[in-house]
Amino acid sequence: MSKTDTTQSTPAPDETTGAAGAELSTAPREDREDTAVGGPSLGFTGWLRWFWRQLTSMRIALLLLLLLSLGAVPGSLVPQTSADEMKVQDFKAAHPTLTPIYEKLQFFDVYGSVWFSAIYLLLFVSLIGCIVPRTWQFVGQLRGRPPGAPRHLDRLPAYATWRTSAGPEEAREAALALLRKRRFRAHRAGDAVAAEKGYLREVGNLSFHIALIVMLVAFAWGVLFKSEGGKLVVEGDGFSNTLTQYDDFKSGSWFGTDDLEPFSFTLDSFTGTYEKSGPQRGTPRTFEAAVTYSRGGEDTKTVVRVNEPLKVGDSKVYLIAHGYAPVVTVRDGRGKTVFHGAVPLLPIDNNITSTGAIKVMDGYRDKNGKKEQLGFSALFVPTFAGAGQGTMFSQFPALDFPVLALTGYHGDLRVNSGLPQNVYQLDTSKMTQFKIDTGTGVAQRMRPGETMTLPDGAGSITFEKEIKEWASFQISQQSGNGLALTGAIAAIAGLSGSLFIQRRRVWVRAVRGEDGTTVVEMAGLGRSESARLPEELADLAAALTAQAPPTAEPPRAGPEAVPDTAGPEAVPDTAGPEAVPDTTAPDTTHPADAPAEDPAPSGEADK
Numbered sequence: 001m002s003k004t005d006t007t008q009s010t011p012a013p014d015e016t017t018g019a020a021g022a023e024l025s026t027a028p029r030e031d032r033e034d035t036a037v038g039g040p041s042l043g044f045t046g047w048l049r050w051f052w053r054q055l056t057s058m059r060i061a062l063l064l065l066l067l068l069s070l071g072a073v074p075g076s077l078v079p080q081t082s083a084d085e086m087k088v089q090d091f092k093a094a095h096p097t098l099t100p101i102y103e104k105l106q107f108f109d110v111y112g113s114v115w116f117s118a119i120y121l122l123l124f125v126s127l128i129g130c131i132v133p134r135t136w137q138f139v140g141q142l143r144g145r146p147p148g149a150p151r152h153l154d155r156l157p158a159y160a161t162w163r164t165s166a167g168p169e170e171a172r173e174a175a176l177a178l179l180r181k182r183r184f185r186a187h188r189a190g191d192a193v194a195a196e197k198g199y200l201r202e203v204g205n206l207s208f209h210i211a212l213i214v215m216l217v218a219f220a221w222g223v224l225f226k227s228e229g230g231k232l233v234v235e236g237d238g239f240s241n242t243l244t245q246y247d248d249f250k251s252g253s254w255f256g257t258d259d260l261e262p263f264s265f266t267l268d269s270f271t272g273t274y275e276k277s278g279p280q281r282g283t284p285r286t287f288e289a290a291v292t293y294s295r296g297g298e299d300t301k302t303v304v305r306v307n308e309p310l311k312v313g314d315s316k317v318y319l320i321a322h323g324y325a326p327v328v329t330v331r332d333g334r335g336k337t338v339f340h341g342a343v344p345l346l347p348i349d350n351n352i353t354s355t356g357a358i359k360v361m362d363g364y365r366d367k368n369g370k371k372e373q374l375g376f377s378a379l380f381v382p383t384f385a386g387a388g389q390g391t392m393f394s395q396f397p398a399l400d401f402p403v404l405a406l407t408g409y410h411g412d413l414r415v416n417s418g419l420p421q422n423v424y425q426l427d428t429s430k431m432t433q434f435k436i437d438t439g440t441g442v443a444q445r446m447r448p449g450e451t452m453t454l455p456d457g458a459g460s461i462t463f464e465k466e467i468k469e470w471a472s473f474q475i476s477q478q479s480g481n482g483l484a485l486t487g488a489i490a491a492i493a494g495l496s497g498s499l500f501i502q503r504r505r506v507w508v509r510a511v512r513g514e515d516g517t518t519v520v521e522m523a524g525l526g527r528s529e530s531a532r533l534p535e536e537l538a539d540l541a542a543a544l545t546a547q548a549p550p551t552a553e554p555p556r557a558g559p560e561a562v563p564d565t566a567g568p569e570a571v572p573d574t575a576g577p578e579a580v581p582d583t584t585a586p587d588t589t590h591p592a593d594a595p596a597e598d599p600a601p602s603g604e605a606d607k
Contacts (some may be wrong), residue, residue: 055122056129064123071119075110078102082109082250111223124216128280131209138202148189149507153523158534160522160541162550167517171510174547175522178540179506190511201527204497207490214487222480227251227260234325234342234470238266241315241475261477263316265293268301270469272322274397282351282397289319289471304473314479316558321472323347323354326380326404327464330360333457338363338374342468345380346424351394354380357426358406358461359413366410367457373413375426379405379443404463407443408434408454434458502526504533506540510548520548 040048054060079087088108092099106113153159164171172193179186179195186195230250231239239245241264273286288305295312304310310317325342332338338360345354360374383396384403391478392405411431415421434454444452451462498506504526522544524537 005524030593042567052129055126061123061126061130064119064126067119068116068123071110071116074105074107078107078110080108080110083110084301120216120220124213126351127209127213127216129215131206135146135206138206141202142199145189146185146194146505148194149192149509149523153507153509153521156525157539158524160537162520162541163513163517163552164520164545164548165551166518166548168510168512171518171544171548172508173384173519175508175510175544178543178547179508182540184506189548191511192256192507195506195508196504197506198501198503200497201501201503202498204494204499204501207494208498209488209494211491211494215484218480218484218487220480221483222252222478224252224254225259226476226478227255230320230472230474232344232470232472233267234344235267235269235468238264239473239475240264246475259477261313263293263295263315264314265291265310267291267316267471270322270471272397272469276396284397287319287322289473291317293317314476315477318474318476319471320474321347321542323352323470323472324380324382324399324402325379325468325470326402327466327468328358328404328457329462329464330358331362331462332364332372332459333367336363338459342466342470343378344470345378349393351399352382352397353392353394354378356380356424359415359423359426361413361415365460372410373415373431374459375409375411375413375428376406377409377426377443399467401443402448402467405445406445406461407451408436408461410458502528502530502532504536506537508544517551518548520544 033142064277069095079091102108104514106115124256150156154161166174168191172191175193176186176188179193182197184195184197185199186193188194227249228251229246231245233239233246241260241262243249243260268290270289271286272284275281275283275285288303290301290303291310292299292301293310293312294300302310302328304317304319306319309319323345325344327342328339329337330339339358343356345356356378358374358376358378364372364374366372379392380402381392381394382398383400383403385391385395386401387394392403409426409428409431413426414430421427446452446463448463448465448467451460453460473542504524506522509521510518522537522541524533526533
């Protein structure tokens, strides 16, 4: 009776697979003698070898990845100097006890710290130290052939056998053609056919690790060559991408000013609409800036929205904030205009209550003809609550009832003192406040079109009816984004291949039995237990029986023999003691055409 067994049994000891089970992966082997620690006999070279093998091991790579993730936590919780220096200063002022500790730990500059860079570089070296030898080993496997069949095929996890009237050579040729048709790499090896499939698993594994290196390189490239700056632009004004045009600018250590992308743009208009009722009252509904940009050629009009930046080469222009710029006119005592323009004011709440300063630095003379400077602290509300309401804060972000409150000063603005000065703040240390009306010095509130007259013939300031809007842009240039995206896609593709593709080997042996009938054995071996391997082997066996059909087994001699009444097409019988392979005493002798049966590697898992 024919016998076919494609069930996945418990794998036999490693000695039974020998070279057939070796090199199913490129995971590094562990040499216990070389990795032994604790004795001075290792020597300097031995310690270096041990350190290198530890650094390129799976557990160290996972540990470094974990440390890199943990190291990024302070960077997201603690304000970073590279992102917002003002927030760092506020944090230091609010936490005087923690500040010295955080400064020693470099928590205010995590991604540029020594310890974060050390983790980053060690992970980089660990990945390279693993990939290079594994890639070389895998190339050697591709240039070689699948190993020959083990002597005891019945001890492999998936196994099938039957007797056939076809000759051994005919069965082997049919098996070789079948396996090649199923896209196995197959060849003749003595009295058997050896085949292997699933090399893309290791390709995916190596691709995943290479993609991690690509992403690390892209991250480093982006940090070293990036630039980022901010610019506030009033409607009608423009910006040119040069260093002097930025309100604030920071860049990587290898970035040069010559690397700035050559382009310019003009803010044509800003449009903002807001929800007028309900729980979301005041929430922006339209928030966009119409701009005209040029890159050394023809002007192009476009609209910049939140999360829809203007892209010019490697640079991106993001819309990040908005506010108002009241237009004011300042005249001296003789009626001469000494200042006229829009003054951008900075919001202090969600309803765009704004503060700022108006500075008249040149051209003003007092009633006696003496040169002097004027300054006005300004508070602007786009929607005033009304006189007697007890508040000067805006009630809505739109220009429904704009009011401008000014307090005037005269004297020295200290702009020539040599010290940096905030353009939105007024230094009154060398100035005298104007006494308005009753002499209390309280600021005067003005509606568009109204004028505040300064005392003692000092002049006047007019709040014009025109109120412009401004938009704040962030201009970023980071050339490593495309490389990082490519690495991320390759990592996902490689990880998918390493998870869903199974590398497996199949052997088909056909030999002449003692009774002259050909005995066909088919077995499969994979890197790990899987239900798909027995199913695939059963499918291959069913396809091969079309070329080498099973025949009846000879009846067994003796009174316990069971007569064979089944024809060639009967369902194979796996019952009986003959169906169970003998694994208690494996035959360790090797035929001349069989490869050496070395133990299968017990190395660590793939990276």
